[in-house]
Amino acid sequence: MASITPSLWFNEDLEEALELYTSVFGDATVHGVNRSSPDGPLLSAEFELVGQRFMALNYPSDFRFTEAASLLISCTDQAEVDHYWDQLVVGGEESQCGWLKDRFGLSWQIVPKRLYELLSDPDPARANGAMQAMLQMQKIIVADLEAGADNA
Numbered sequence: 267m268a269s270i271t272p273s274l275w276f277n278e279d280l281e282e283a284l285e286l287y288t289s290v291f292g293d294a295t296v297h298g299v300n301r302s303s304p305d306g307p308l309l310s311a312e313f314e315l316v317g318q319r320f321m322a323l324n325y326p327s328d329f330r331f332t333e334a335a336s337l338l339i340s341c342t343d344q345a346e347v348d349h350y351w352d353q354l355v356v357g358g359e360e361s362q363c364g365w366l367k368d369r370f371g372l373s374w375q376i377v378p379k380r381l382y383e384l385l386s387d388p389d390p391a392r393a394n395g396a397m398q399a400m401l402q403m404q405k406i407i408v409a410d411l412e413a414g415a416d417n418a
Contacts, residue, residue, distance in 0.1 A: 271312075273321040274331075276370060280324035281308045283370050290353045291315045336365065336373035344378065344408045351376045351405045360404040380408045384415050391418040 357369030399414025
């Protein structure tokens with residue numbers, strides 16, 4: 267059976283990215299790296315984050331990451347949202363509605379499962395209240411989502 271592995275192209279900073287990602291994700295695994303020589307620069311790596319494998323290239327290029335592709339982290343609670351957001355945004359930039367770019371330009375969506383629950387509330391006013399609250403946020407705050415739903 268075929269498999270799909272996302273491939274990411276880093277602009278000579280893959281080694282730094284691996285250090286960040288393996289520190290942020292407790293169950294990260296680096297499966298292999300390729301170097302030009304034993305002490306040479308990293309050329310590529312295969313790694314895994316939360317059970318998802320990735321291939322990564324490390325070569326100077328004009329190619330950059332864009333928001334057209336992002337990695338979504340589905341979080342169980344606010345503590346997980348805070349953990350991933352606070353570590354991945356360092357040196358990067360915040361965006362709207364749970365999106366951020368890390369310092370390598372890779373886009374992430376940090377989303378609590380509670381958002382999905384509130385957006386699918388059978389009461390359309392509550393669902394809309396949660397949506398309107400989310401649209402005002404950068405990092406998603408579960409308590410503010412619930413307040414938006416409750417005050418609708």
